[in-house]
Amino acid sequence: MKHKYEKVKEEIISWAVNEKYKPHEKIPTESELMELFKVSRHTIRRAISDLAAEKYLYRLQGSGIYVSDFKQNEIYLTNNKNVGVLTTYISNYIFPDIIRGIEDTLYDESYSLLLSSTKNNIMLESSNLKNLLAHKIDGLIVEPTKSAYQSPNMGYFNNLIEQDIPFIMINASYSQVKVPSLCVDDLKGGNIAAKYLITLGHKNIAGIFKVDDLQGVHRMNGFITGCQESNVLLRQDKILTYLSEETNTLLPEKIKNVLKQEKRPTGIFCYNDEIAYMVLNIAYDLKLKVPEDLSIIGFDDSPMATIMEPKLTSITHPKEKMGIDAAKLIIRLINNNNHFSECDSILYEPEIVIRSSTASI
Structure with missing residues (x-):
């Protein structure tokens, strides 16, 4: 069964292919798309972010969303940048809140998001890293897969380092690479x-x-x-x-x-x-x-x-705050040519929230 955002993507692609909206023509606003498709803003943003990454759409800050001349592979948004996000999971538990924080922050800064998950499987991490490197990504946010083990995918991370593509890690980190990380204590x-x-x-x-x-x-x-x-x-x-x-x-x-x-x-x-x-x-x-x-x-x-x-x-x-902080950090590293220091890492202080599942013996 297809997700809602995938159905939105298919319809907008059909608009472009059938020239309902011609290259460099403005499409409806987010709010209008929400009303048209009867879906949430999060769904619309996910669809638009994917379509921008796939070169069907581009955004002009303060102006709107436009159809690309995708048939000629011409993108006129010169400042468009892509950030890959690779998490263990996407749609369950606390991950939607983390991804929402990342997505909203990137979107507000006119960055496109390439999102994928490993399902905490080493082989899926390998294939997803390969796919992300095949795209033009300007930065990468990674949640390590099976982080307690030595990663067999260090070749891909070394590739990022050699290409001077900044990347950071959330929730955990691989000991073999020294990059900023955002984790709970x-x-x-x-x-x-x-x-x-x-x-x-x-x-x-x-x-x-x-x-x-x-x-x-x-x-x-x-x-x-x-x-x-x-x-x-x-x-x-x-x-x-x-x-x-x-x-x-x-x-x-x-x-x-x-x-x-x-x-x-x-x-x-x-x-x-x-x-x-x-x-x-x-x-x-x-x-x-x-x-x-x-x-x-x-x-x-x-x-x-x-x-x-x-x-x-x-x-x-911190969930959504971690996502926001991660997006802000990767944007800064992209703009500062991947210059980072130890102080860029964040260790969030945990607290206990007391509810009714605990009591004195």
Whole structure:
């Protein structure tokens, strides 16, 4: 099934091909396109951004959106620049907020966006990097795939460096390349979660962590350190680890087994809010009450944290702000000929948002 933005793209391409709008003729405004197609502004912007990258449209700042003379491959927007964005996921969880921040900021500065995802798969990262390098990109925003491992795709990143194309990383970074990164202090976030459970009187606590991404490794290490600093013994069988591809296969059974233990944990910290939601459902299946029998903390303070019942205590993630900051930084690096320093990296301070999924023991 096609996405809404893809249907919008197809219709606008047909306008150009059939010369409903001739080369260098202005098409309807964003608001008019929203009304015409009955879709959101985000959908229209995604379609227009793609069409600009594919050379069907171009934008003149302060004037409007125009049809390119694509048949002759002539683009008259001399200042048009393309930024590639490669994330692990696009359409689920917190990623739409991150992408929205990137897209809106790039769009406001007349940059085109080339967006793709790896689904946290190394081979897809390889093919997407290859495709992006085949286009004319002026900069790249990357969320590393399986960032806890050595990347086999360093050849592509070295290619970017050789071509002097600036790129930055979000949510994690590859140790093999030194470029600016924008990340949450995941180590501190895990530490905060452990100490909050302990202040509520929980001594028998557990943690669930995805360990093929650096975020999960850092959150786990912060959680373990928080327990050690509070003189709470954390048993090895209370640390549940999993890989991305095990999320819906092996992980649920691991969670069920630990919650069925005679000395089951009374508090549990989860890699993210999605896993917290999984724990909540498994707890209910086992007739455990949250937070009376089990306190749960998530990470990312995603929209689902406020629609769960009970509402989820969670560690914050800047999401849209990270996207905005990333877009501003890559634009500055493009304009400054890729000159960056260590101070360009950002480490966001996490905080705990306390809701009703946690309580004193």
